[in-house]
Amino acid sequence: MSQYDHPTNRDPSNKTFEPIEHYGVVGNLETCALVSRRGSVDWFPIPHLESSSAFSRLLDGGGGCFAIQPVDPFESTHRYRERTNVLETTFQTEGGTLRLTDFMAPMTDGESEISERTLFRKLDCLEGNVDLRIVFEPRFDFARTEPTLSATTEGVHATGDETPLCCWTTFAAQPFEIDTAASHATATATLTAGQQEWVGVSYGEAVAPTTETCEQALVETVDYWREWSHSCGNQAECVFGGPWHDLAVRSGLVLKLLTHDETGAIAAAPTTSLPEEIGGVRNWDYRFNWIRDAAFTVQALSNLGHTAEAREYLSWFLDLCRTTTPADLQPLYSLHGESGLAEQTLGHLSGYRDSQPVRIGNEAADQRQLDIYGELLLAVFEATRSGITLAETDWQAICEIVDYVTEIWQEPDSGIWEVRSEPLNFVFSKLMCWVALDRAVDLAEQQGFSAPLDRWRRHREEIRTEILDEGLDPTGSYFVRSFEEDDVLDAATLMIPFVGFLPFDDPRVRATIEAVDDRLTSETGLVYRYDGPDGLPGGEGTFLLCSFWLVDALALTGRVEAAETRLEELIGYVNPVGLLAEEVAESTGQQLGNFPQAFSHIGLINSALHVSRAKGMAVPGTELIGIELGTGATVEAVRDHNHSDT
Structure with a gap:
C-alpha cells in the first residue's frame, strides 16, 4: 500500500x-x-x-x-x-x-x-x-x-x-x-x-x-x-506453472501493449529518457521498433501461444527486406517503418529526478550492429517451424541478407549493447552472424529453396573457427566480450548454447556461466551487462534481461535449484502490478530505465518456461524437446545444431 x-x-x-x-x-x-x-x-x-x-x-x-x-x-x-x-x-x-x-x-x-x-x-x-x-x-x-x-x-x-x-x-x-x-x-x-x-x-x-x-x-x-491473454485452464499443469505463472501472463499482456496494430511493429518501451542512473546521462528514447527486440518479443509471445503476432511481425520485416538492401537495414525503425530517427535533446525539460539530457530520437539507428541479421533469421526460422510459409520473393530477400553476412561478418560493429565507443569485434555479433548462416542453411534444406549451400556452410565454419580462436580468454577457458579484449566479460555470451553453437555441457560454456556469475553479478544476484568501456560517462544499474539469461543458463546446465532461487529473487523486483523497467539499482533496489521494458518481460517469460520445464529434468539441456528457448531456438534445434569441434 x-x-x-x-x-x-x-x-x-x-x-x-x-x-x-x-x-x-x-x-x-x-x-x-x-x-x-x-x-x-x-x-x-x-x-x-x-x-x-x-x-x-x-x-x-x-x-x-x-x-x-x-x-x-x-x-x-x-x-x-x-x-x-x-x-x-x-x-x-x-x-x-x-x-x-x-x-x-x-x-x-x-x-x-x-x-x-x-x-x-x-x-x-x-x-x-x-x-x-x-x-x-x-x-x-x-x-x-x-x-x-x-x-x-x-x-x-x-x-x-x-x-x-x-x-x-x-x-x-x-x-x-x-x-x-x-x-x-x-x-x-x-x-x-x-x-x-x-x-x-x-x-x-x-x-x-x-x-x-x-x-x-x-x-x-x-x-x-x-x-x-494466455489461458491454460489448469495452472498446476501449465508449462509456466509456479509462483511466476501470473507474472508470465502479465508480461505477455505488456508485450502485446507494445505492438502497433496498424503495422505489426513492436516498441522496446513506451517511454523516453528514464535514466539508467539517477542524475546520469544514459537516457535514451526507446519508443521504436528494434529489429532485435521485436524478434525476441515475437518468440516470447509465441511461447505463450500467440502466433498471430509472429505472422504480423514477420510480414512487417519481410516488407522491409523487399524494399531495403541488406547494407541499409537499420537496427531500429519507427513503428511506421520510417528510418529517420535523428537524436535531439530537449533542453527545456529537467529530466526524471534531474537526469539530463532528455532525448527524443535515437542515433543508434545509424550504427552497424551485425547481430541483427542472426536475430532476423532466428525469427524467420521459428516462424516457419510454426507453419508460416515463405514466398519465393521472401526467400530471395533472405538470401540477399545471408550473402551480405558472408561479406561483412569480419568487420567490427557497435554490438547488441550499442556502445558509443569505437566499434569492436564483439563475440556476440560474430555468434549471431554464425546463426544467420546456420538457420539459412536449415531453411533451404527444410523448405527446398535454392541456395549456395556450400558457400554458406564454408563461411559458417569460418565464423565458428574465428570465434573459438579469438573469442576466448587467454587461457581458452571462457568467452569474452570482443576479440580485442583479453578479459572483458559480456553477459550476452550466455546465449552461446541457446543458439546451438556449443552444447550446454561444454566446459567453455560452463566456465562462461561461472565467470559471469562471479564477476558481473551483484551481491543481490542481479547481472550487469558487461565490465568494459562503452564511450559514455557514469554507470548504470543491473540489467534485468541479463539476470534472466543467467537463470536460464543455470537451469539448462543442471543447476535447477539455484535457477529457481534466482528466479524467485528476480520476480521480487516486479512492481505491485507486475511491471518491470530495464534495470534495477543495486544499492536501493529501485527500478531504472525506460518502463515497462520489453526485454525484461521477455526474460521473465522465458525464465518461467525454462525453470518450470527444467525442474526434475534427468539430463540437463536434452529433454526439453520442442520447447522454445530465449532467443527462439528449441532444445531440439540446439541439439541438432551443435557441431562437434576440437
Missing part, C-alpha cells in the same frame, strides 16, 4: 517525482499512457507512441498531467483486472473509498461505436463519501507548447499546433474552472457510496462519449484482453 498523506504528495500540481515502479500502463495498440498510484497520467504521447507527449510530468515537474485523486489525505493501491490491461487504483480516505479505473479500447479492425483514441477513467465510490479533484494540465509537444483551453458543455477543449484534446466528464453541473495564466483546468466533486461517474480525454476528435458508451467500452476492452 502506498500512503500519500503529506500535503506535498497529495496535490496533483506538486512537482516531486514518483518512483518509476509506482506506475501502471494502459494503451490501445497505438499509444500508451503511464498512470501513477496517485491517479495522475504523467506520460501520454499522441496520436502514436513515437509522437510527442501531451502530458510529460514524468520527465519534468512542469510537464503537464491529467490527475484525479481525493482532496483529503489517502492511501492507494494499484492492480490490473485479471488477465487485462485495465488498471484499477483504489484510494482510501478517512471518509470513504474510491476506485479509479483507467483503460483505452484496443484498436481493432471490427466496427464499433467505441473511440479507441480515448483514455477512459471510471470513478466508483465504494463506501462513504469522497471529495475529489480533477486537474487537466496538457502541455503539447513535450511541454514546449502551452495549449489554448476553452470550456465546452462536457468539459474542456485544448488546442494548439498538436493533436487537439477534449477532456470530458459525465458529472451533472460540475464545470471546470480554467486558469488561463496557468494553462490548466480544475474541477471538484463529491461522490457518495454507490455513485459512478466517468471522466476522460479524447484526442483527434471532440466528441464526448455518453455514459452508456463508456460502459460498453469497458466491457469490450475487458473481453478483448481476456480473449487474447
Whole structure:
C-alpha cells in the first residue's frame, strides 16, 4: 500500500517525482499512457507512441498531467483486472473509498461505436463519501507548447499546433474552472457510496462519449484482453506453472501493449529518457521498433501461444527486406517503418529526478550492429517451424541478407549493447552472424529453396573457427566480450548454447556461466551487462534481461535449484502490478530505465518456461524437446545444431 498523506504528495500540481515502479500502463495498440498510484497520467504521447507527449510530468515537474485523486489525505493501491490491461487504483480516505479505473479500447479492425483514441477513467465510490479533484494540465509537444483551453458543455477543449484534446466528464453541473495564466483546468466533486461517474480525454476528435458508451467500452476492452491473454485452464499443469505463472501472463499482456496494430511493429518501451542512473546521462528514447527486440518479443509471445503476432511481425520485416538492401537495414525503425530517427535533446525539460539530457530520437539507428541479421533469421526460422510459409520473393530477400553476412561478418560493429565507443569485434555479433548462416542453411534444406549451400556452410565454419580462436580468454577457458579484449566479460555470451553453437555441457560454456556469475553479478544476484568501456560517462544499474539469461543458463546446465532461487529473487523486483523497467539499482533496489521494458518481460517469460520445464529434468539441456528457448531456438534445434569441434 502506498500512503500519500503529506500535503506535498497529495496535490496533483506538486512537482516531486514518483518512483518509476509506482506506475501502471494502459494503451490501445497505438499509444500508451503511464498512470501513477496517485491517479495522475504523467506520460501520454499522441496520436502514436513515437509522437510527442501531451502530458510529460514524468520527465519534468512542469510537464503537464491529467490527475484525479481525493482532496483529503489517502492511501492507494494499484492492480490490473485479471488477465487485462485495465488498471484499477483504489484510494482510501478517512471518509470513504474510491476506485479509479483507467483503460483505452484496443484498436481493432471490427466496427464499433467505441473511440479507441480515448483514455477512459471510471470513478466508483465504494463506501462513504469522497471529495475529489480533477486537474487537466496538457502541455503539447513535450511541454514546449502551452495549449489554448476553452470550456465546452462536457468539459474542456485544448488546442494548439498538436493533436487537439477534449477532456470530458459525465458529472451533472460540475464545470471546470480554467486558469488561463496557468494553462490548466480544475474541477471538484463529491461522490457518495454507490455513485459512478466517468471522466476522460479524447484526442483527434471532440466528441464526448455518453455514459452508456463508456460502459460498453469497458466491457469490450475487458473481453478483448481476456480473449487474447494466455489461458491454460489448469495452472498446476501449465508449462509456466509456479509462483511466476501470473507474472508470465502479465508480461505477455505488456508485450502485446507494445505492438502497433496498424503495422505489426513492436516498441522496446513506451517511454523516453528514464535514466539508467539517477542524475546520469544514459537516457535514451526507446519508443521504436528494434529489429532485435521485436524478434525476441515475437518468440516470447509465441511461447505463450500467440502466433498471430509472429505472422504480423514477420510480414512487417519481410516488407522491409523487399524494399531495403541488406547494407541499409537499420537496427531500429519507427513503428511506421520510417528510418529517420535523428537524436535531439530537449533542453527545456529537467529530466526524471534531474537526469539530463532528455532525448527524443535515437542515433543508434545509424550504427552497424551485425547481430541483427542472426536475430532476423532466428525469427524467420521459428516462424516457419510454426507453419508460416515463405514466398519465393521472401526467400530471395533472405538470401540477399545471408550473402551480405558472408561479406561483412569480419568487420567490427557497435554490438547488441550499442556502445558509443569505437566499434569492436564483439563475440556476440560474430555468434549471431554464425546463426544467420546456420538457420539459412536449415531453411533451404527444410523448405527446398535454392541456395549456395556450400558457400554458406564454408563461411559458417569460418565464423565458428574465428570465434573459438579469438573469442576466448587467454587461457581458452571462457568467452569474452570482443576479440580485442583479453578479459572483458559480456553477459550476452550466455546465449552461446541457446543458439546451438556449443552444447550446454561444454566446459567453455560452463566456465562462461561461472565467470559471469562471479564477476558481473551483484551481491543481490542481479547481472550487469558487461565490465568494459562503452564511450559514455557514469554507470548504470543491473540489467534485468541479463539476470534472466543467467537463470536460464543455470537451469539448462543442471543447476535447477539455484535457477529457481534466482528466479524467485528476480520476480521480487516486479512492481505491485507486475511491471518491470530495464534495470534495477543495486544499492536501493529501485527500478531504472525506460518502463515497462520489453526485454525484461521477455526474460521473465522465458525464465518461467525454462525453470518450470527444467525442474526434475534427468539430463540437463536434452529433454526439453520442442520447447522454445530465449532467443527462439528449441532444445531440439540446439541439439541438432551443435557441431562437434576440437
